[in-house]
Amino acid sequence: MSQTSQWNSVFTFIMAMIGLTIGIGNIWRFSYVLYSNGGGSFFIPYVIAILVMGIPFLILEYGLGFSFKKSFSNLMHSIRPEFEIIAWMLVLFVFIVVIYYMIILGWDFAYLLNSFNFGWGNDPASFFTSYVGGSSNLASFTTIIFPTLICTLILWTVFWVVSIKDVKGIGKLSSVLIPLLFIIMIFVFVYAFTLPGFNMGIATLLNPNWSALLNINVWLAAFGQSIFSLSIGQAMVYTYASYLPKNTKLVDEVLIVVIANSLYEIFIAFGVFSILGYMSMASSIPMDELITQGTGLIFIVFPQIFNSMGIMGHIIAPLLFLSILFAGFTSAFALFEPLLSSLCDKFSWSRKKGVTILVIVAGIGTVIFSTGISSYLVEIVDKFVNNFGILILIGIQAIIFGWFYGVEKVIPVLNEFSTIKVGKSWIFIIKYLLPIILIVVWIFGVVNLFESMNFAEIIVDVVISVIVVGLAVIFTKQNPKKS
Known part of the structure; x- marks a missing residue:
């Protein structure tokens, strides 16, 4: 499959790549990470992380993908047959991400539908618990939250319709959605900059804590954000x-995508904190009580802010939830593609059958993630899959490509046009610097993960591990397709 599929043009590829990197994380994660890791001083480790890890690894992935024109599992098998299992583990982990990622988009879709008449009422927290994301009460696992289930299954149906039409369908959709996304977000956040109190919000965000630069966790957060935001090392x-x-x-396009992604998430952070500054001034609630990560x-x-904005709230709210849907949907295609490509390549499936x-x-x-513990389950799985599974596999990739394959082979392809x-400096980063950084980040991530785990989380993590390792072994042992 992967040998014959091709983008319509370089433009559609760049739009799809920007769609891949710009996702929910840019909108709800970056501003919180920036604020909680030193404010304005965080830009120093953030830029360094992009320069020493984000850009070099993306260049490597571009070069390998362009050179081999085969699925990720096939690539790893061709380097050394025993490495194929690593590829399957990675693409399976990434597929788990797309399942719960679409659940979050299902929540967003439910909010989009409710945003025209503020269906969440005066208590958005209760609305979220009762009708969308559930709670952490394990007894609720036996109930289904139907708005989340229905909204997510609708999105999967649309996803299927677009995805069966080869990557050209994804490229066409990205070419429409990504420019629309930028237009909507510019409108939303330029308006945010006119709100009273916006400057207080931005000042809170950027207030530099220079001593934070001596904190190893701040640097780990910068490298973690780079991995998360740019989707490096996940076969996408x-x-x-x-x-x-x-x-x-190839190299030029990497820089275009990275610059677009970074400018976007910095702009979003300014907009988010402008709105929070407005809410703090309007409600007299201190900024630090309003600032929360992700779902909250x-x-x-x-939604509390929209309730207080009058007529503009009814305009801004649908636009915001629509933009999250656009950003997330284009990322979901990328998360889906590595396992699809590998399965179609291995078992000679048509794209339509694989999709x-x-x-x-x-x-x-989706049914499992739509139970009464929806948001709690998403949080558990997200932590384990990203901090434990995907991160160590990215480090292993850096070692395999640097030492067993030999990144020097990719340089002529990268530099040709x-x-x-x-x-040499790029080779040094891939072979020496990246494996060390990634393994250190992984160790700290694992320590934080296991320090906070309870029995229910251990059970979920063990089940995921058994499924991923079991399927990876089964897929690896199948007779590989002759290429």
Whole structure:
């Protein structure tokens, strides 16, 4: 499959790549990470993380995908057959991410539908618990939250319709949604900059804590954000790059995507804190009580703000939830593609068959994530899959590509048409610097993970591990397709 699929043009590829990197995390994660890790001083480790890890690893993935034109599992098998199991584990972990990622988009879709008449009422927290995300009460696992289930299954149906039409369908949709996303977010947040109190919000965000630069956890947060935001090492970028046409300026396109992603999330952070500054002034609630990560910010704090904005709230709210849907949907395609590509390559499935089977599997997963502990389950799985599973596999990839494959082989392909060239310093980063950084980040992530785990979380993590390792072994042992 992957050898014949191709983007319509370099533009559609860049739009799809920006769609891949710009997701829910930019909107609800970056502003919180920036604020809680030193404010304005965080930009120093943030920029360094992008320069020494984000850009070099993306360049590597572009080069490998463009050179091999084969699925990720096939690539790892061709480097050394025993490495194939690592590929399957990675693409399975990434597939788990897309299942709960679509659940979050299901919540967002439910809020979008309720945003026209503020269906969440005067108590958005109760609305979220009762009708969308549930609670952490394990007894609620036996109940189904039907608005979340129905909204998510609708999104999976649309996803199936677009995805069966080859990557050209994804490219066309991204070419429409990404420019629309930028237009909507510019409108929303330029308006935010006119609200009373916006400058207080931005001042709170950027207030630098220079001593934070001596804190190892701040640097780990910067590298973690770079991995999360740019989606490096998760076989998504590699898979998308394998569909590129010839004569592509690979290094130049990496820089375009990284710059667009970084400017977007910085702009979003300014907008989010402008709105929080307005809410703090209007309600007399201190900023630090309003600032929360992820779910609480988007689905509880923001609806409270919209309730107080009058007629503009009815305009801004649908636009915000629509933009989250656009950003998330284009990322979901990228999360879905690595396992699809690998299965179609291994078992000679047509794209339509592969998409259909995986969407059915994801639909079953959707039911599990739509129970009364929906948001709690998403939180548990997200922590384990990202901090434990994907992170260590990215580190292992850096070692495999640097030492067993030999990144030097990719340089001619990268430099052939690119305006900006790579050389010895890039090789040094891939072979020496990146594996060390990634393994250190992983160790700290694992320590934090296991310090906070309870029995229910251990059970969920063990089940995920058994499924991923078991399926990876089964897929690896199948007779590989002759290429």
